[in-house]
Amino acid sequence: MAKKPSALHEIPGVSQPETTSALSAAKIKQFRAKKNSVDEFVQAILQGDIPFLSKAITLVESTNSKHQEQANEIIEKCLPFANNSIRIGITGVPGVGKSTFIEAFGKHLTSQGKKVAVLAVDPSSSVNKGSILGDKTRMEQLVTDPNAFIRPSPAGSSLGGVAQKTRESIILCEAAGFDTIIIETVGVGQSETMVHSMVDFFLLLNLAGAGDELQGIKRGIIEMADAIVINKADGENEKNATIAQVEFNKALHLYPLKESNWQPKVLVASALKHIGIDLIAAMIQEYITLTKQNGYFAQHRNAQNRFWLLSTIEQQLKATFYKNPQIQKLLSDEIQQLEAGKTTPFLAAKRLLERKC
Amino acid sequence: MAKKPSALHEIPGVSQPETTSALSAAKIKQFRAKKNSVDEFVQAILQGDIPFLSKAITLVESTNSKHQEQANEIIEKCLPFANNSIRIGITGVPGVGKSTFIEAFGKHLTSQGKKVAVLAVDPSSSVNKGSILGDKTRMEQLVTDPNAFIRPSPAGSSLGGVAQKTRESIILCEAAGFDTIIIETVGVGQSETMVHSMVDFFLLLNLAGAGDELQGIKRGIIEMADAIVINKADGENEKNATIAQVEFNKALHLYPLKESNWQPKVLVASALKHIGIDLIAAMIQEYITLTKQNGYFAQHRNAQNRFWLLSTIEQQLKATFYKNPQIQKLLSDEIQQLEAGKTTPFLAAKRLLERKC
Numbered sequence: 001m002a003k004k005p006s007a008l009h010e011i012p013g014v015s016q017p018e019t020t021s022a023l024s025a026a027k028i029k030q031f032r033a034k035k036n037s038v039d040e041f042v043q044a045i046l047q048g049d050i051p052f053l054s055k056a057i058t059l060v061e062s063t064n065s066k067h068q069e070q071a072n073e074i075i076e077k078c079l080p081f082a083n084n085s086i087r088i089g090i091t092g093v094p095g096v097g098k099s100t101f102i103e104a105f106g107k108h109l110t111s112q113g114k115k116v117a118v119l120a121v122d123p124s125s126s127v128n129k130g131s132i133l134g135d136k137t138r139m140e141q142l143v144t145d146p147n148a149f150i151r152p153s154p155a156g157s158s159l160g161g162v163a164q165k166t167r168e169s170i171i172l173c174e175a176a177g178f179d180t181i182i183i184e185t186v187g188v189g190q191s192e193t194m195v196h197s198m199v200d201f202f203l204l205l206n207l208a209g210a211g212d213e214l215q216g217i218k219r220g221i222i223e224m225a226d227a228i229v230i231n232k233a234d235g236e237n238e239k240n241a242t243i244a245q246v247e248f249n250k251a252l253h254l255y256p257l258k259e260s261n262w263q264p265k266v267l268v269a270s271a272l273k274h275i276g277i278d279l280i281a282a283m284i285q286e287y288i289t290l291t292k293q294n295g296y297f298a299q300h301r302n303a304q305n306r307f308w309l310l311s312t313i314e315q316q317l318k319a320t321f322y323k324n325p326q327i328q329k330l331l332s333d334e335i336q337q338l339e340a341g342k343t344t345p346f347l348a349a350k351r352l353l354e355r356k357c
Numbered sequence: 358m359a360k361k362p363s364a365l366h367e368i369p370g371v372s373q374p375e376t377t378s379a380l381s382a383a384k385i386k387q388f389r390a391k392k393n394s395v396d397e398f399v400q401a402i403l404q405g406d407i408p409f410l411s412k413a414i415t416l417v418e419s420t421n422s423k424h425q426e427q428a429n430e431i432i433e434k435c436l437p438f439a440n441n442s443i444r445i446g447i448t449g450v451p452g453v454g455k456s457t458f459i460e461a462f463g464k465h466l467t468s469q470g471k472k473v474a475v476l477a478v479d480p481s482s483s484v485n486k487g488s489i490l491g492d493k494t495r496m497e498q499l500v501t502d503p504n505a506f507i508r509p510s511p512a513g514s515s516l517g518g519v520a521q522k523t524r525e526s527i528i529l530c531e532a533a534g535f536d537t538i539i540i541e542t543v544g545v546g547q548s549e550t551m552v553h554s555m556v557d558f559f560l561l562l563n564l565a566g567a568g569d570e571l572q573g574i575k576r577g578i579i580e581m582a583d584a585i586v587i588n589k590a591d592g593e594n595e596k597n598a599t600i601a602q603v604e605f606n607k608a609l610h611l612y613p614l615k616e617s618n619w620q621p622k623v624l625v626a627s628a629l630k631h632i633g634i635d636l637i638a639a640m641i642q643e644y645i646t647l648t649k650q651n652g653y654f655a656q657h658r659n660a661q662n663r664f665w666l667l668s669t670i671e672q673q674l675k676a677t678f679y680k681n682p683q684i685q686k687l688l689s690d691e692i693q694q695l696e697a698g699k700t701t702p703f704l705a706a707k708r709l710l711e712r713k714c
Contacts, residue, residue, distance in 0.1 A: 072704060072707075075701060075704070076700070076704065079698060079699065079700070080698070080699075083698055167701070167702070167703070168701065168703065171701065302695070302696050305695045305696070305701075305702050306692060306695070306702075308702035308706075309691065309692070309695060309702040309705050309706055312706035313678070313706045313710060314671075314674075314675055316710050317671075317674045317675065317678055317710075318671055318674065321674055335663060335666070339659050339662070341436060341439070342436065342437075343436070344432060344433075344436065344525065344528065345662050345663075345664075345666040345669055346521050346524070346665070346669055347429060347432070347433065348666050349670045349673065352670055353670060353673050353674075
């Protein structure tokens with residue numbers, strides 16, 4: 001090999017391939033640079049304009065305070081047109097076939113005339129970048145469906161931040177006319193609890209295994225589920241899926257009846273072969289009819305709103321307190337005193353709280 | 358029956374029996390009325406003076422701010438002499454024989470030269486008055502033992518308040534020379550989690566049943582236990598107790614090894630017949646030796662201290678915020694707006710937090 005003047009040497013004559021026409025690039029630039037007013041956003045969203053919906057969600061997800069202000073105004077103006085959807089949470093450990101399931105389920109719904117938005121919650125994505133929904137091509141058919149809107153998980157941010165962004169994105173999607181909102185999350189960590197407290201129906205995807213169906217899933221997640229779907233129930237797996245269905249049904253009957261008066265169901269499906277998808281859609285409709293009739297639907301949404309109001313306040317109170325540099329110094333001093341056995345947690349707390357004002 | 362002028366009529370000539378001599382009553386009055394100085398308290402407690410210890414705990418439990426101030430000073434001066442004990446939490450559902458067990462266990466320890474303090478945590482007692490330890494006569498032998506000190510649960514107050522009072526009472530008992538502190542609580546509600554986070558060793562008392570050993574106990578409590586003791590293992594029950602022991606052992610092995618590196622044990626005992634008590638004491642000693650050697654003992658107490666410091670601060674921040682009348686008014690307005698779909702939890706929280714300052 002010939003000696004190069006530097007490792008950064010570039011072979012001359014090889015330029016970037018032109019995949020984007022100069023005209024398109026200019027259009028995109030113009031669209032991005034243009035500062036749209038709040039009213040322009042709201043008008044466009046209410047007309048179901050997807051680029052504007054996307055851009056508004058980007059504002060919601062922004063950490064820039066001007067963007068946040070604008071996002072808040074847009075949300076407030078969209079609110080009267082929100083809330084008219086069914087919100088469905090879908091979880092399951094990696095490998096259970098969530099993308100394939102959501103694609104099949106979403107296509108089934110759009111074929112029935114529904115408009116489906118899919119949002120993802122994945123607090124781990126900021127760390128490992130292996131985000132769910134990150135690769136939209138995994139939902140090839142849904143992504144090109146004009147009645148579907150797919151939005152990957154917002155990057156970075158705390159669990160609380162992700163929750164807020166997701167809930168506000170739901171409102172914007174609803175205002176844009178989406179009547180079914182699917183929130184996807186991975187079956188690990190705390191994100192299930194968060195998603196559970198922002199949806200009307202919570203669905204756990206599972207696989208048939210060799211007798212260990214209940215392992216690997218946190219017990220709390222089974223308790224939260226309104227339905228368990230045993231996916232990949234095709235070919236040789238079909239028999240095992242039916243066995244798993246019986247097992248899960250037994251397990252679910254150990255729990256007391258839910259406040260919604262709904263007895264959680266276990267269904268089998270093959271998302272790949274489109275088997276059982278219609279029954280799942282029908283079951284969710286049955287749930288919505290029941291809970292709208294018995295008043296639980298509205299009551300549950302009110303309770304969720306109160307929960308998010310109070311938990312946001314409490315998170316914020318803590319954050320404000322602990323980010324004060326004086327408090328940080330004092331806290332670390334008090335912890336030293338504690339470890340040396342020279343104070344009690346209660347006396348230390350008292351001194352910290354007195355210093356606050 | 359002769360007609361009486363009123364239902365409140367009193368038969369004349371029957372007066373209260375004199376169970377207390379006038380002299381004793383005067384002495385008690387004098388003792389109660391006397392305002393002891395902080396130094397008098399501390400001196401007496403360090404000498405193991407039980408009436409002073411009791412009185413100091415009463416100050417700790419008082420809601421009077423002057424009493425609390427005095428209590429804080431006493432605690433601070435006692436602190437350098439505290440911390441040298443083994444703190445054991447004991448729980449179990451009503452009927453499992455907690456009092457009999459603690460009596461047998463406590464007597465065993467005092468016969469070995471130990472000094473045993475028994476404190477009770479029962480947040481339910483303020484409601485139903487059916488307090489554990491409320492009837493001290495249930496521990497007839499221990500209550501008259503000069504090396505034992507039994508203190509019933511403080512009445513009223515929130516769970517957080519009870520926690521603080523109990524933890525401060527532990528410090529006073531330790532300063533008074535008690536080397537074993539037993540914290541008793543009932544096997545229902547949230548008090549177990551609280552007690553678990555203030556003891557070194559957590560023991561769950563249980564009974565052998567007909568195959569339903571695992572029912573009626575919250576799963577979380579089994580996870581917390583460092584040992585499960587199947588009580589009343591005598592006579593006809595003995596065989597069932599051994600079966601239950603095997604069952605519980607299986608259940609415990611499903612959990613990953615504890616951070617302490619201790620594999621929780623299951624023992625059988627009959628507190629009534631004093632069977633197995635010595636083995637339980639030996640097991641706890643084994644645990645203490647292990648965790649002092651591997652450093653977990655000190656590390657765990659530090660973690661507990663930090664937990665109580667932070668949770669006290671956070672409880673207090675919330676309490677201060679919500680008790681502000683302006684905030685209360687605004688909060689109820691915002692909740693109305695939320696229910697009417699006119700705001701989001703996050704916008705409402707933002708407004709509430711802005712009003713705060």
